[in-house]
Amino acid sequence: MSGVDFSPRVALASLSGAADAAWARAASEYAGCAFLGGLSLDGPTREAARALVARDRDEFLPEDPVAFVDAQLTAADDLPMTLGVNVRTTTLAPLRDVARVCDDHDALLEVNAHCRQDEMCAAGAGETLLRDTDQLCEQVAAASEAGATVSVKVRAEVEGVDLPALARRLDDAGASVLHVDAMDSEWTVSDIVEAFDGFVVANNGVRDRATVREYLAHGADAVSVGRPSDDPRVLSRVREAADDWFAERADGENEGGPRATR
Template identity: 40%
Template structure:
């Protein structure tokens, strides 16, 4: 598992995710048997959705009675979930449980019963009318104070919390992301619908949460697009077959081993997200860097101090023959640069190691950008 951590650096619920691929929940379909059949090619899997209280169980029965959709129907959801969790014990796969409930107490009670061995995912995604009418799913996106109260109730039990949302339902997904972050969630699982990478970049620039991108991400090109615009992982639902998952896993592992940074962002001047500050040069000319720093509230002098201070004592500190005298200011390896490449060759730094060092620098910059948790805007 150390190879997986060195390759991807993904730690979820104090466990190493072997690949940045997740299996998303599908009600009535994705249980532990389903994910175990695919566990070789996934790092994280969410079973469910499971209804955990009377209002949502009644809604699930109503949906199932319609005949068009399957649902998990159990008189004792806690007992069933305990059974499902037991089935996955001992497998490297990190397990999450996607839950539908209408009160913070319902989630907190379940966490107290099941413990901290799984990721608890709040379903703020379901758009079935019966579920929304019961007060869960997309209902949470229009009543964010109830969503944040549920996040807090779960975090009070010391568990890892994911929130699955549907983009474009809340009035402003940037505010939603900040509220989810400020309430204490760990993971933001986003069904991007038809919004694509532009929406993902917008959300990435609003919070430091681990982001899982979802919806029709079943090719490597599509996967790389999401990873290069802010996602840490991608998830698949209907296309979570063994052939698709194994192909994506092999491709992203190959890319990581060759490039050094599996979800490296596009450069800022080419539409990259805030992580791309690691590739930006000195703020001396009019380019996307200047308005980005302004939006983030970072003075140019502070930005310079952050980058130079962060690389001090590292291989990125050198580079006197580069444009600005340090590899801290150099661009991505996919951009041709004879001065950068000459410096890397002279200092015996491989392009792969250079990208890993740039990833470390990006993590430091992100920590400074998102140092202060924003106030809760959900009320």
């Protein structure tokens, strides 16, 4: 596994237009990692974001996305958690700029290969990148070479996409984290864990003890919470379940028994 780690093993998944430093601070008691964003970086993705806003979706559209990332990470630098920034782009120059800012703040840069909104996919970003492996790997390599520790947010159940095979390519390109929206195919996490040498965060429907334990039993290193990330009741349940799981694994190891995680 990569050197990426955080505690508790609960992440907050980015929510476009909502996941900023204040959002991370409000939930920092319950999570060990927070992905700010998503943030559109270049002309095509920013135009797509404007179209999304026009149909009443929330999006971050700062005048200067790079300065926005720097300001948000600065505002959250004192938090006792790992920070990340989820970004969407079709070009490499702004990606490299944000990667350098993330490196300065010891934050993860998360390449968004997950958004399935029509406007973003038509621009060539988000889920479209799952089918354009070369371009996705090029983005990962560019961000990694600029100094950032790279996460990639991916989605299961995309027709024609072999996620374990993609995971191997992303590993070779320099990704340290895969953030997997398993959709209704929780079992796919096991296949990705087998294919990827880095840190795997499992997402989708994480709400309670049962969902946390299911993903961790499939080998995920952590879980992430999406829409309920502003609900302390959900976050408290998820953190308690994750803490209990890893405490049980540690107790088993200390007693000489097999450990059920990687």
